[in-house]
Amino acid sequence: xxxxxTLETGLRGILGHRLRSVLTxxxxxxxxxxxxxxxxxxxxxxxxxxxxxxxxxxNLLTITPGSTRxxxxxxxxxxxxxxxxxxxxxxxxxxxxxxxxxVAPVVQRSEPMVSVASNWTxxxxxxxxxxxxxxxxxxxxxxxxxAKDVSSHALKIVLGSTTATNLGVxxxxxxxxxxxxxxxxxxxxxxxxxxxxNGDDLGVVPITSAHDVLVGGDPNSVQRILLSAGSSDTVxxxxxxxxxLLLNTHGAATSGTPDFTIQAQSxxxxxxxxxxxxxxxxxxxxxxxxxxxxxxxxxxxxxVSVTERTNEIGLRKALGATPGDLLRQFLVEAATLSFxxxxxxxxxxxxxxxxxxxxxxxxxxxxxxxxxxxVVVAAGVGLIFGxxxxxxxxxxxxxxxxxxx
Amino acid sequence: MVVASAARVAAVADAAxxxxxxxxAMLGREVLRLQxxxxxxxxxxxxxxxxxxxxxxxxxxxxxxVMGPSGSGKSTLMNILGCLDTxxxxxxxxxxxxxxxxSERELAHVRNRRIGFVFQQFHLLQSMxxxxxxxxPLLYRTTHDRREQAMRALEQVGLSNRVDHHPNQLSGGxxxxxxxxxxxxxxxxxxxxxxxxxxxxxxxxxxxxxxxKEINAAGRTIVxxxxxxxxxxVARRVLEMxxxRLREGELVT
Numbered sequence: 001x002x003x004x005x006t007l008e009t010g011l012r013g014i015l016g017h018r019l020r021s022v023l024t025x026x027x028x029x030x031x032x033x034x035x036x037x038x039x040x041x042x043x044x045x046x047x048x049x050x051x052x053x054x055x056x057x058x059n060l061l062t063i064t065p066g067s068t069r070x071x072x073x074x075x076x077x078x079x080x081x082x083x084x085x086x087x088x089x090x091x092x093x094x095x096x097x098x099x100x101x102x103v104a105p106v107v108q109r110s111e112p113m114v115s116v117a118s119n120w121t122x123x124x125x126x127x128x129x130x131x132x133x134x135x136x137x138x139x140x141x142x143x144x145x146x147a148k149d150v151s152s153h154a155l156k157i158v159l160g161s162t163t164a165t166n167l168g169v170x171x172x173x174x175x176x177x178x179x180x181x182x183x184x185x186x187x188x189x190x191x192x193x194x195x196x197x198n199g200d201d202l203g204v205v206p207i208t209s210a211h212d213v214l215v216g217g218d219p220n221s222v223q224r225i226l227l228s229a230g231s232s233d234t235v236x237x238x239x240x241x242x243x244x245l246l247l248n249t250h251g252a253a254t255s256g257t258p259d260f261t262i263q264a265q266s267x268x269x270x271x272x273x274x275x276x277x278x279x280x281x282x283x284x285x286x287x288x289x290x291x292x293x294x295x296x297x298x299x300x301x302x303x304v305s306v307t308e309r310t311n312e313i314g315l316r317k318a319l320g321a322t323p324g325d326l327l328r329q330f331l332v333e334a335a336t337l338s339f340x341x342x343x344x345x346x347x348x349x350x351x352x353x354x355x356x357x358x359x360x361x362x363x364x365x366x367x368x369x370x371x372x373x374x375v376v377v378a379a380g381v382g383l384i385f386g387x388x389x390x391x392x393x394x395x396x397x398x399x400x401x402x403x404x405x
Numbered sequence: 406m407v408v409a410s411a412a413r414v415a416a417v418a419d420a421a422x423x424x425x426x427x428x429x430a431m432l433g434r435e436v437l438r439l440q441x442x443x444x445x446x447x448x449x450x451x452x453x454x455x456x457x458x459x460x461x462x463x464x465x466x467x468x469x470x471v472m473g474p475s476g477s478g479k480s481t482l483m484n485i486l487g488c489l490d491t492x493x494x495x496x497x498x499x500x501x502x503x504x505x506x507x508s509e510r511e512l513a514h515v516r517n518r519r520i521g522f523v524f525q526q527f528h529l530l531q532s533m534x535x536x537x538x539x540x541x542p543l544l545y546r547t548t549h550d551r552r553e554q555a556m557r558a559l560e561q562v563g564l565s566n567r568v569d570h571h572p573n574q575l576s577g578g579x580x581x582x583x584x585x586x587x588x589x590x591x592x593x594x595x596x597x598x599x600x601x602x603x604x605x606x607x608x609x610x611x612x613x614x615x616x617x618k619e620i621n622a623a624g625r626t627i628v629x630x631x632x633x634x635x636x637x638x639v640a641r642r643v644l645e646m647x648x649x650r651l652r653e654g655e656l657v658t
Contacts, residue, residue: 005544016532315528318489319542319587320517322510398489402528 006325010332020305024298024386025341028378031294032345035287035374036366037352042283044363046276052192059101059235060134061227061242062263063087082250082259084220085207088128090245091227097241099234102133105207105222107215113203115175117168122160124177124203126210127226134226137199142171142186150206155213158186162200177203180213235264287370295381298341302334302382306389313393314401326394327387334386338379345378346371434501436595436626437486438462442495442505444481444649455481456492457649463595468621469628470637472654473646480599482646483630487520487597488512500594517545521588525600527580529572529587535559536568539587546591558586562616578609585616589625596620598629602636614639 014021065082088105091097108125125131129147132138145156157177159169164187169175173184182205191199211219229238239262246260313326321329349371353364393401444456455478463469473479484490485497488504491512497505504515516522521542529538539555548554559568562582572580581601588596598617602610618639621627629640637643643654 009544012533012537016530311528312530315530316541316545317513318487318516318522318528320513320545322513322545325545399484402524 003328006328007332009329010336013329013333014336017305020301020308021337024301024305024337024382025344027294027297027301028338028341028382029345029348031291031298031378032342032371032374033348033352034290034294036346036349036371037356037364038286038290039283039370039374040349040353040364040366041356041362042279042286043367044365046279046283047365048363049276049279059229059231059238060136060264061229061235061239063225063227063242063246064261064263065224066259066261083222083225085222086220087246087249088222088225090249091225091242092130096245097238099229099238099241100227101230101238102130102226102228104128104130104134104226104228105224106131106226107207107210107221107223109215111178111203111214113163113167113175113177114179115167115169115173118166120163120166122163122201122203124157124205124210124214126205126207126215128207130228131204131226134228135199136228137191138189139186140189142184144186144204145206150208153208153212154206155180155182155209156185156205157182158188158204159184160188160198160200160202161190162198163203166201177205178214239264287374291374291377294378298378298382299385302385303389306330306386306393309390310393310396310401313390314396314398314403317394317398317401323391323394327391330390330394331383331387334383334390335379337386338382341382342375342379346375349374434465435498436463436465436467436500438498439485439492440496440498442485442492442497444478444485444490445493446481454649456485459495459649459651461644461651463626463628465594465626466621466624467626467642468618468640469642469644470640471628471630471644471646471651472632472634472637474632477646478649479630479632479646481649482651483597483599483628486595486628487522488515513545517542518591519594521591521593521596523581523584523588523596523598523601525603527572527577527584527604529580529583531572534569534571535564535575535583535586538572538583539590541587542591554590555586558590559583561589561620562586576609577605578612581605581609581613582616585613585620589620594626596625596627598627600631601629602631602633610636 063083083105085105088103091100092103104127106125106127108123110121111124112119112121113124128150129144132144139158140161142158144158145154148154149156157175159167164170164184167175169184171184171186174181175184176182188200188204205214207222208219211217227238227242229235243258243262246262247258250259316326317323350366353366356362356364439459439461442456442459443454446453446455457478459482471479471482481490485492488499488507492505495505496503499515500519502515504512507515530541533541536552536555536559539558540551543551543554556565556568559565562585564579564582564586567575567579567583572583575583581604585596585601588598596617601613601617605613614636617627617629621641627640629636631637637654644651645654
């Protein structure tokens with residue numbers, strides 16, 4: 001029997017059993033579409049989690065006073081205020097620390113703020129102009145304070161969006177912070193929760209003004225210093241440079257007991273990445289289950305239809321079909337159904353990938369690999385379970401196959 | 406070109422086969438010969454002797470009826486004669502070829518080229534029209550005018566006006582006539598009918614038997630299995646089976 005005639009016979013078989021053909025195609029279609037959708041949604045979620053993590057500033061290093069490295073005993077970070085503006089200035093020098101891109105010394109205190117409309121208490125940080133870069137933030141409205149504002153001890157404040165909303169103020173309004181009048185000159189971009197603090201509920205003022213009227217105390221001392229490396233690749237070297245510089249200037253290089261701690265946000269990042277990995281595994285499991293369910297559906301339809309068709313197989317054998325003829329016929333049928341089902345499944349999956357984000361807030365990111373895997377597995381299941389039982393039936397003696405009712 | 410020449414070769418081969426058959430008839434060469442054929446199903450204590458030392462020779466143009474009650478082994482005989490099953494012992498020659506030693510592929514070839522089957526259950530494919538059903542055996546050989554041949558076979562059985570009907574749109578008698586057309590379309594040496602009227606009412610039975618008689622009158626060799634005397638009466642030679650043994654019955658003239 002020629003391939004052309006086999007093809008014709010196979011296609012007639014498909015058209016002759018419309019319900020079975022439609023059910024098989026649907027089984028493969030939904031299997032493939034489900035995998036494309038679940039993986040697409042999962043990839044989008046995973047991407048969004050990664051983007052949120054990246055927005056935390058993975059290049060960020062935080063230097064806090066006190067050491068956690070003393071002889072295996074937890075020294076308690078921040079037990080002594082040993083960081084100074086001089087440290088911050090030293091780190092700002094490109095010669096000392098070439099991989100440090102921005103430096104922001106920070107003092108902070110929770111302060112009551114009062115506007116014409118309302119009052120609200122939030123963290124107020126005093127810092128340098130490097131604050132924006134070191135925190136990977138930007139200003140949405142107005143502007144950040146300038147180096148001149150810092151040197152002139154200007155009473156200007158930049159607010160987080162939540163704080164601005166709660167106070168009911170806009171750029172140019174006046175508020176009092178700890179009863180001292182400040183002018184709102186900018187509103188920060190909205191970032192949502194960052195680690196364990198709300199990045200949108202705060203105020204930022206020049207560190208000189210903060211020392212003057214808010215925090216008080218030694219104008220040279222700072223609570224912590226934020227460093228930003230040029231990129232995530234240089235975080236390591238920036239860490240080394242900062243560590244070496246501070247060990248030297250704090251005279252601890254010889255004693256070996258540093259009075260500061262440098263923490264990298266990237267350690268938080270690695271935790272977050274393990275979360276993402278878990279998410280990916282969960283996703284792959286859901287996809288595998290979708291495929292399994294779809295595959296079992298296709299398998300059942302194929303098995304049932306072959307049992308139904310044992311009679312036909314017996315008749316065709318009696319009329320002179322060889323086992324090879326029958327095998328090729330069922331191969332063509334199964335391959336066609338699998339191919340059409342897989343193709344429609346990809347179409348349906350892609351369509352859902354467009355429609356879901358359009359009508360809901362769920363994001364869908366479609367990549368090639370899951371589409372390929374879904375099509376190969378679904379079509380493979382269709383092929384195997386379309387051909388294998390038929391091959392077995394084709395080996396039956398024709399009388400036995402004819403007697404099957 | 407290749408297809409056309411292949412078809413021509415096949416046509417020549419068919420013509421040659423027809424000529425051979427004519428020569429066979431003249432020389433009195435048998436269509437088939439069974440020699441001491443036995444068939445055992447199962448093994449050990451459960452072994453059943455379905456055919457017990459059966460010998461049979463059928464000449465070209467004969468219309469043979471094999472009679473016997475159910476369980477007498479006549480279905481087994483039909484399966485052996487139709488090359489659907491192989492004997493446990495003994496030899497079976499079909500048109501001079503020893504089929505008892507043939508491979509499954511060769512047997513399929515013999516069934517396709519030289520034997521036409523008519524079954525009690527009709528065994529038409531419900532998803533296909535009458536002419537597609539008749540065309541089926543032609544799919545397994547090289548033929549280029551399958552539709553024309555199917556149409557001719559349907560005309561022979563008087564169903565030219567039903568070629569595009571599906572089996573469920575035809576009466577039992579019409580369905581069996583489609584099956585007869587399917588058996589005839591390959592121009593076989595032997596038409597093998599297994600209880601062809603078993604599922605038909607008496608009017609349709611008469612109809613189908615008359616058709617078989619007509620086909621035999623045109624020179625086709627027929628072996629028919631039945632358990633009804635009046636059905637066997639249309640045959641010119643009646644064999645009786647009981648307990649796996651075959652004996653010559655009274656010849657109907």
